[in-house]
Amino acid sequence: MSPDGHRGRGVALSGQPFAFRRGTAGMRAMIEVGAEHGVDVRKMLRGTGISPEMLHGGAVVNGTQELAVAANLVTESGAESGVGLAVGERLSLRAYGVWGFALLTCPTVRSAVEFGLHYLPLTYAVTALGLCVCEDEAHLVVEEPDSPPALRTFLVEREIAVTAGILRAILDGSPPSMRVELRLPRPSLDYETVLDAPVRFDAPHNAIVTNTAVLDLPLPQADPLTKTACERACHTLLLERSSPGITQRVRTIIDEGVTDASLVAARLHLSDRTLRRHLAAEGSSFRSLVEETRRAKAVELMNLHHLSVEQAALRLGYADAATFIRAFRRWTGTTPGAASGFRRQGNGTRRVDRRSSRHQD
Structure with missing residues (x-):
């Protein structure tokens, strides 16, 4: 018509x-x-x-x-x-x-x-x-x-x-x-x-x-x-521009647990410098992608898998819980405990405190 x-x-x-x-x-x-x-x-x-x-x-x-x-x-x-x-x-x-x-x-x-x-x-x-x-x-x-x-x-x-x-x-x-x-x-x-x-x-x-x-x-x-x-x-240009951008490809590799820029660059057959230049051209950076992935993973580990702060820090590759807590505060402005809505029980497991978390979302 x-x-x-x-x-x-x-x-x-x-x-x-x-x-x-x-x-x-x-x-x-x-x-x-x-x-x-x-x-x-x-x-x-x-x-x-x-x-x-x-x-x-x-x-x-x-x-x-x-x-x-x-x-x-x-x-x-x-x-x-x-x-x-x-x-x-x-x-x-x-x-x-x-x-x-x-x-x-x-x-x-x-x-x-x-x-x-x-x-x-x-x-x-x-x-x-x-x-x-x-x-x-x-x-x-x-x-x-x-x-x-x-x-x-x-x-x-x-x-x-x-x-x-x-x-x-x-x-x-x-x-x-x-x-x-x-x-x-x-x-x-x-x-x-x-x-x-x-x-x-x-x-x-x-x-x-x-x-x-x-x-x-x-x-x-x-x-x-x-x-x-x-x-x-x-x-050729259409194929290049319709394929996932370098930011998404890097994010996928980081999701697999690879957080070393040199290793990620090698996976993409790029030099470190070229990788960072491509990310900058797309308005991103390797550090911000690592922190973005760690932040999302941290919330998942504590809220869905009920890991303690210490366990989440270890899984995310931090040297100790204190370093992880500082990073989490930088990302979100609050502590992992306050953000997760869980409180510690005697054996290290956690349960939802519905009274305190009801209005935190």
């Missing part, structure tokens, strides 16, 4: 692009717009685990972190509309690397759209996009995300602006008969000037609409050999 409820054909919907890791160009574009609204970079990165220094030099982030930056931008700027358009305008085809170059080398607009949707996880999109051909019109639909209204507006604006810009870039000009349809109510901002196209508001969907004949237009920079090489590179 088409977005308007009529039967269409050629529907291709991408799924969950935000689940894949991506570069930092999307974040940098949001931070630039935030700066124009007087928002400090550290406020923009709040809650992401990303430092300003990590935004350059090939760092990789995930869609959840990118969504957090988007939410910070919307909240801190106080703008109800237009911010997403400003960010989308900054994400030129060049920002997309080999994915963007591949689109230029496709033979037609249709093949470029199909290629772009297939490899959408290599972009900075955090919403799904799809193509629906209905009668004499083609709809490039931006799926509306399940998020608060202000953030939803930002994400739709950004993807519409990005998509319109990409179409202009691959065709070396605006597609004939292009218009934009948005579910948003008409704002005070002049969307038509920004998007260089007529805009219909209060529409049943968010989409860029053109005549179906546009899909068969040849692209001026089409090159089959270059496209083949780019597609191989995109396929």
Whole structure:
């Protein structure tokens, strides 16, 4: 079915692009717009685990972190509309690397759209996009995300602006008969000037609409050999970014009881220095992962297995109970005994004191 409820054909919907890791160009574009609204970079990165220094030099982030930056931008700027358009305008085809170059080398607009949707996880999109051909019109639909209204507006604006810009870039000009349809109510901002196209508001969907004949237009920079090489590179990159990140792989090894960084690096066929660099690029560190794992294991040992503090300390590799207690206090701000809800009995076993633990969760 088409977005308007009529039967269409050629529907291709991408799924969950935000689940894949991506570069930092999307974040940098949001931070630039935030700066124009007087928002400090550290406020923009709040809650992401990303430092300003990590935004350059090939760092990789995930869609959840990118969504957090988007939410910070919307909240801190106080703008109800237009911010997403400003960010989308900054994400030129060049920002997309080999994915963007591949689109230029496709033979037609249709093949470029199909290629772009297939490899959408290599972009900075955090919403799904799809193509629906209905009668004499083609709809490039931006799926509306399940998020608060202000953030939803930002994400739709950004993807519409990005998509319109990409179409202009691959065709070396605006597609004939292009218009934009948005579910948003008409704002005070002049969307038509920004998007260089007529805009219909209060529409049943968010989409860029053109005549179906546009899909068969040849692209001026089409090159089959270059496209083949780019597609191989995109396929490899997609496999890399869809596989578990280095942080998750390290966490899995630590869960097995290996807490020596050199041994973990060897398991991953990396040097110590390379391992730490990869973790930093993902907003983590080996020490924080070890402490995170030990903290979770400590609570499990005492609450589920009813081990004493001394026994838990031994199982977790601490020299003595006092060292373990200090570490636990650093993690949680309280002692293992207070956190566990258990109290010691004469033979070293523990039972739940329901009167004292009832309201501790």
